[in-house]
Amino acid sequence: MRAIVDVDGTLVDLHTPLVELLSRLYPEIPNDPGMSDWDWYKKYITDDQFYAAVDVLHELQLHQPPLSGADILFKILNKHHFEIIVASHRKHNTAHILSAWLIKNKLAPFSGVFTNHNKLDLIQDGCVVIDDAPKTIDYALQHGCSVFYLNWPWNKDKGGQGVSDLYQLIGVLDNERS
Numbered sequence: 247m248r249a250i251v252d253v254d255g256t257l258v259d260l261h262t263p264l265v266e267l268l269s270r271l272y273p274e275i276p277n278d279p280g281m282s283d284w285d286w287y288k289k290y291i292t293d294d295q296f297y298a299a300v301d302v303l304h305e306l307q308l309h310q311p312p313l314s315g316a317d318i319l320f321k322i323l324n325k326h327h328f329e330i331i332v333a334s335h336r337k338h339n340t341a342h343i344l345s346a347w348l349i350k351n352k353l354a355p356f357s358g359v360f361t362n363h364n365k366l367d368l369i370q371d372g373c374v375v376i377d378d379a380p381k382t383i384d385y386a387l388q389h390g391c392s393v394f395y396l397n398w399p400w401n402k403d404k405g406g407q408g409v410s411d412l413y414q415l416i417g418v419l420d421n422e423r424s
């Protein structure tokens with residue numbers, strides 16, 4: 247059974263440094279922009295401006311620690327014999343940076359690291375998907391997957407199972423599969 251594990255908003259907090267950077271670059275963006283929907287930035291800046299900042303943070307991410315419990319999440323998925331695929335919506339030629347970050351932080355084992363803009367292709371019927379993005383959650387639910395995500399403002403109305411932190415997710419996965 248495959249488990250697809252997202253990175254930003256799942257294993258690491260991208261959004262705190264992202265909002266910090268964006269509000270420095272574009273003063274019209276407030277320090278606390280709400281983010282109640284996935285495309286919250288569109289009323290302030292273009293997609294190109296937004297993703298340029300995201301790309302910068304992805305390059306700096308090697309120095310950012312994962313969220314607490316991320317290493318245990320990998321161990322629990324491995325204990326239950328999942329094929330762990332780490333999949334992140336980011337530039338396609340950055341898998342080596344992401345792999346280095348995973349290894350540095352002992353986020354292992356994993357069977358594959360995927361960095362591209364079409365991660366939905368990895369989703370197989372009935373697999374486990376751990377991802378905070380509304381579009382991925384909806385797609386995975388349509389394919390009969392078990393879907394889990396950290397609660398963020400942009401996914402509060404979604405199906406699947408939201409959790410408040412990775413320890414809660416670890417508990418749910420371990421109980422469900424035991």
Ligand SMILES: [Mg+2]
Pocket residue numbers: 252253254255256377378379
């Ligand atoms: Mg994410």
